[in-house]
Amino acid sequence: MSSEPLFETRMPSLKLASRGKVRDIYDLGDSLLIVATDRISAFDVVMPTPIPDKGRILTQISHFWLSFLGDSIEHHLISTKTASFPEACRPYEAQLAGRSMWVRKARVLPVECIVRGYLVGSGWKDYQTTGKVCGITLPDGMREAEKLPEPIFTPSTKAEQGQHDENISAAQMAETVGADLAAQVEEASLRIYRTAAAYALEKGIILADTKFEFGLIDGKLALVDEVLTPDSSRFWPEDRYTVGRSPESFDKQYLRDYLIQSGWKSSEAPPELPGDVVANTRHRYLEALQRLTGKGLEG
Numbered sequence: 001m002s003s004e005p006l007f008e009t010r011m012p013s014l015k016l017a018s019r020g021k022v023r024d025i026y027d028l029g030d031s032l033l034i035v036a037t038d039r040i041s042a043f044d045v046v047m048p049t050p051i052p053d054k055g056r057i058l059t060q061i062s063h064f065w066l067s068f069l070g071d072s073i074e075h076h077l078i079s080t081k082t083a084s085f086p087e088a089c090r091p092y093e094a095q096l097a098g099r100s101m102w103v104r105k106a107r108v109l110p111v112e113c114i115v116r117g118y119l120v121g122s123g124w125k126d127y128q129t130t131g132k133v134c135g136i137t138l139p140d141g142m143r144e145a146e147k148l149p150e151p152i153f154t155p156s157t158k159a160e161q162g163q164h165d166e167n168i169s170a171a172q173m174a175e176t177v178g179a180d181l182a183a184q185v186e187e188a189s190l191r192i193y194r195t196a197a198a199y200a201l202e203k204g205i206i207l208a209d210t211k212f213e214f215g216l217i218d219g220k221l222a223l224v225d226e227v228l229t230p231d232s233s234r235f236w237p238e239d240r241y242t243v244g245r246s247p248e249s250f251d252k253q254y255l256r257d258y259l260i261q262s263g264w265k266s267s268e269a270p271p272e273l274p275g276d277v278v279a280n281t282r283h284r285y286l287e288a289l290q291r292l293t294g295k296g297l298e299g
Contacts, residue, residue: 106215208234
């Protein structure tokens with residue numbers, strides 16, 4: 001049973017730092033409160049129709065991965081249990097329950113850290129034209145959705161909301177954040193991807209690609225924001241995976257496909273989503289949670 005969807009938080013006694021495409025972030029002084037709403041975006045546009053429980057699913061998946069990866073990488077999470085949040089959050093427990101993370105502040109790096117393990121999406125389009133993905137040469141004759149010889153790291157800029165990220169080279173990233181830090185980020189991104197992809201495959205899920213965000217906490221590299229969720233990753237069911245076509249997904253590719261087939265253009269006002277599209281999108285997110293964690297939606 002889904003709960004009443006939350007499109008936008010209202011917590012007037014807390015300091016709103018920003019509203020992203022999905023998350024509302026509040027500044028608690030020496031820490032932050034990140035609340036995952038039920039908003040969903042496609043092609044960098046927020047849809048007017050929320051997906052019930054989506055924020056709770058994303059939070060539960062991120063919490064799972066941060067716990068799973070905790071011994072191998074620093075991260076920003078303090079707690080997801082509202083009872084342990086600062087006193088100022090107490091009046092809003094009903095809004096926060098199950099969908100919020102109390103986190104340490106970090107100096108967030110101005111790059112998106114993308115790892116691709118399969119040839120799909122914009123990478124496939126790039127390869128068809130150039131034989132490369134983000135400037136990285138790949139073997140001839142590869143097919144759509146084929147596994148890459150090795151995962152590749154393809155960073156991008158971090159655009160403002162409504163704008164598009166732009167791919168950059170590793171050298172450009174080094175110019176932005178410094179060579180030593182860039183090398184740390186690339187190593188960590190590839191290592192985490194390989195660890196997560198191996199685990200997911202044991203659960204019948206192919207992790208085709210994903211996007212990480214990193215920051216510095218007390219001078220140490222740390223994972224921040226969401227981690228390995230259906231919003232930041234492509235998850236494919238292994239038993240339905242076929243090379244040569246874009247596979248069925250446990251992520252918002254289903255929504256993107258619906259919007260493309262409907263004829264909607266991202267320059268137009270976003271449409272209200274039909275009930276079946278909302279229900280099918282929710283089902284895909286929920287199945288990703290259940291397969292990866294072995295648990296249903298908590299709370």
